[in-house]
Amino acid sequence: MIPEVGASRLDSGLVQLQQPSLTWKLDLDRGKITGKTDGLDAVKQAVLKSLQTDRFWYDIYSFDYGHELKLIIGNPPQFVTSEVKRMIEEALLIDDRITAVKNVETSISSDLMNIQFTVTSIYGSFEGEVTSNV
Numbered sequence: 001m002i003p004e005v006g007a008s009r010l011d012s013g014l015v016q017l018q019q020p021s022l023t024w025k026l027d028l029d030r031g032k033i034t035g036k037t038d039g040l041d042a043v044k045q046a047v048l049k050s051l052q053t054d055r056f057w058y059d060i061y062s063f064d065y066g067h068e069l070k071l072i073i074g075n076p077p078q079f080v081t082s083e084v085k086r087m088i089e090e091a092l093l094i095d096d097r098i099t100a101v102k103n104v105e106t107s108i109s110s111d112l113m114n115i116q117f118t119v120t121s122i123y124g125s126f127e128g129e130v131t132s133n134v
C-alpha cells in the first residue's frame with residue numbers, strides 16, 4: 001500500500017530558483033559565436049531565433065519551438081491578420097522568461113507581411129519585428 005501524502009507536505013522545504021539564461025551570443029551577420037549573453041539580450045536572441053525557425057520542420061527542436069507563419073501563406077488578409085497574434089504568442093510564450101506579447105500589429109503590402117510587437121520578459125520589455133511572405 002502506498003502512503004498518501006498531501007501536496008503541501010511534499011512542497012514544504014522546496015525552494016524554486018530562477019534558472020540562468022546564460023547562452024552563447026550569436027553574430028548572425030558573420031555566422032559566428034562571439035561570446036556569451038545573459039538577461040534581456042539572451043531573451044532578444046531567443047525571440048529572434050524562434051521567429052526564424054519553422055515549427056515541426058527540424059528534428060533537433062521540440063514541437064513547442066518555432067513558429068507556424070508559413071501556414072497562413074496564400075490566405076485572405078483578414079484571416080492572416082487575425083491569426084498572426086495567436087501564432088506569435090504561441091511561438092514566444094513557450095519561453096518561461098517571456099511573460100507577455102503585446103501590441104501585435106500586422107501590415108500587409110503586396111506579398112509581404114510585417115509584424116511588430118512588444119515582448120515583456122522578466123528582464124524588461126523590447127520591441128520586436130518580423131517580415132514574412134503572405
